[in-house]
Amino acid sequence: MERTMNIQDIHSSIKQAYHRIKPYVYHTPLVHSLPFSNNTKVNVYLKLESEQKTGSFKVRGSFNKLLGETSDLNHEYVTASTGNHGMACALALSTLGKKGVVFVPITVNPAKESSLREYGIELRKYGDDCVKTEREARQYAVANEMAYISPYADMQIIYGQGTIAEELAQDLSHIDAVFVTVGGGGLISGIGSYFKVFSKETEIVGCLPENSPVMMESVKSGHIIEMESLETLSDASAGGIEQGSPTVPICQVVVDRWVTVSEEEIANAMLLVLEKHHKVVEGAAGVALASFFKCSKEYEGKNVVIVLCGSNLSMDNLKFVISKSK
Template sequence: MSTTFNEFSGKKVFLKMENLQKTGSFKIRGAMNKVLQLSEAECEKGLIAASAGNHAQGVAYAGKARNVPVTIFMPTGTPEAKVNATRGYGATVKLVGQNFDEAYVAAREEQLRTGATFIHPFDDLAVIEGQATVAMEMLQQRPEIDTIVVPAGGGGLLAGTLLAVKSTRPDIRVIGVQSINAPAITIAYKGKNDGILTFQGKTIAEGINVKVPGKLTMNIIHSFVDDMVTVTEQEIASAILFMLEREKTLIEGAGAAAVAAVLNHHTPSSAQNIGIIVSGGNFDIGKLAECQQMSLKVPLAK
């Protein structure tokens, strides 16, 4: 619990710091759960995945644990810290495309050519179940939580949270958060279209910059989520700086999206005990100056 955060938000806030997780994000949970369930035959030709960065590290780490070669396709603009960390876990990295979706297409083409086993970053039940352990731990540690705020890109973490929470504590609200520049799940949830973005803006939260959400994840989200909200790029940048200055913790844009939603009062006014999933901390330190410039435009709400 953060006293400083409580003062700024006017709520009692509990932070689930997945930025301190092995590989720097929650993604290790789903990747490890999936890879450990694979048969020897599925591992024989290696593993392949597409990722904006965090899933890449999770799959690379899990593949190394099973002594299986891993190839990861990542967008060309992926932060260097994520690329280097993925290579550090022994994976072969191929930088392709301008965003996750283009890297995903390239990875699928390579998977068809080689016969490698594809590890989807979010639209896979074993991956979703692994991500569900985040919320399970939160409820065990802080049963008084009445609202959980979750960043969402493809929807794996949000879907896992929903399965864990709504099966045991349906009274707890679950709010998904996206950048206003990449709101595919929000658009689909609001019923405006099928959720496929016709325009995908640039966002400092590259970890949740997904053009097409998962079919499995969207079925779960449509069935159980209480609301989807968006935050601006300025609010995300301000949240990154807030966590660095006030909590002495560097987090990435995706994790900061959930923080921003609470700091800027995008959650229900009746929510009093809020759990925030700070999904990752693999931030490109070179973007701090950009955050400072952006955050000056929208001061933190208090």
């Protein structure tokens, strides 16, 4: 495999995806954070995917996947999700006049389940881990001759998520580092591949909760590993990685460093966004910001972007985060 050529191809496909999905998604704000910049002596910019449609970056991949589907315009679809990808698929399906079923784990965040049901799409619960849920969804798709939409293990999804990088390139002339939360790896695979061609000097930082560092450990091992994920505020990035996912080899090439953070650090970061910017973000977004704070001294005087990937937070978790201030 010629990795350089593959990354170049991914970059080109991301630019195509950007124009394909542009009418259907928001160009989200890139906000300079004066309080975070003053406190760290870093030029901190927040990419507010928390203000994207459905409250998450996931709509980018979902629309790109469905808009690029040409095999059968009447195809029905199946997907599996902890919530954000499911909501994104539900919106894309309904907008484009297609039908589908969403599988979620039995442990799905209540706020995300409630939001998902509002789209009127069929919802099925299975498994206590996202990998088990994904396997069941794939089997259901095969049994019912439906097309499966992976949350991350699909190049069309990766291209869609990578359109965030195209917007960053338009909005900020020089970026020294981008902090991205990593679960299955679709988001960072897209963003990282774009910058490895567009701006090779830009550092791509993979951010994970200490309670679920599956991608980091898989990259270190050179293959996908199975390990227990503990409970975490970053439920959107928790759980295992599907065997055969293209994201692991891509992450091996495009991620320059890894940072893990504790649950306390995640909660504190979420609270700071609420206090300083009056915005609610979910745990996965808190992971990226907490990771930056953990190593901010290394970036003094530089331009750093932190991708705040979503805002779908349960009331229980919001109450918990607020209680940290007492």
